[in-house]
Amino acid sequence: MAGMIRKEISDEVKQAEHFAIMVDETKDIAKKEQISIVVRYLHDQELHEEFLDFTPAEGLDAESLLQKIKETLAKCKIDHSTCVGQCYDGAAVMSGCISGVQERFRRDVSQAVYIHCYAHRLNLVLVDCVNNIRSISEFFGTIQSLYNFFSSSVVHQERFSGDACQVLIGVSALNPNHPTFLNKEKLSGMAANYGVEDKDLSVELHQLRRLIARRGGNGSGHTYATCHHAPTVQRCIHRFV
Structure with missing residues (x-):
């Protein structure tokens, strides 16, 4: 052909x-x-x-x-x-x-x-323009750094291949400003990767939602503090970081 x-x-x-x-x-x-x-x-x-x-x-x-x-x-x-x-x-x-x-x-x-x-x-013109806008320059700089980090090492590539990619999906669900915050479906893969049982995750997510509701959490910084009452979720955060 x-x-x-x-x-x-x-x-x-x-x-x-x-x-x-x-x-x-x-x-x-x-x-x-x-x-x-x-x-x-x-x-x-x-x-x-x-x-x-x-x-x-x-x-x-x-x-x-x-x-x-x-x-x-x-x-x-x-x-x-x-x-x-x-x-x-x-x-x-x-x-x-x-x-x-x-x-x-x-x-x-x-x-x-x-x-x-x-x-x-x-493309050269656009690159020169965005480099003069701090927020955009930092964004693309971060993306480039991530690419360099993963592409420079087979170990890094394997660490975030296959099931381990669920970790990255779970990170967004730990962000109070993200629409998937505390979404069990998004967090399950990340929790399993760190040896957290599904039932424990369900219990702690339920407790977290109740605590956030009682404290009037709305995606602000107070929600981060609330997460410290959930050892399983906190363990996921600390291991990822």
Whole structure:
């Protein structure tokens, strides 16, 4: 099926006589760099953007990336010499005017003009804007730190895989400001992970709700203090922290 689609794209590119390429690379779930290649051309008086292939990157230097691009085009029977435009991100290895991919490609195909991808340019603008808003900057900084923490260690990944993910679900149910606060269904997985029996959890949740109701708890800081009257829930909190 993939071969049939690539052949159709190849035939359309040949009819168009000229085309442009868009290339980017990213890591897959196995942490392997993959190069994605898209061609843009005119067919039946309409612009087409068609995905060609994901191909593993054997190297991230300019020459290795360029060879992968040429190999993919050749595999799809597309003559790279008819390329008139190349679009990449602003990374030096791609956009470098001395030895970047775009410059090396132009040495072989002089009419292949380089254009800095507008989507990447917009992303740079947005990143710069949000970095000047403290709350958003801290939010994305926290997300990045969490990603770095889990992706840097197999142990960390395994700790929060499978059943252990229930811990993260249970955390939200311990937040008085969250709509699932003290929701037994959300807390069960977390409690089981820490060896808390279901009946004990039910009893303490019932007691907590009664205490909160008597103290007029409404999701404020008083609710946190109330949690100290429930040793099982408190144990879950302390073990997680």
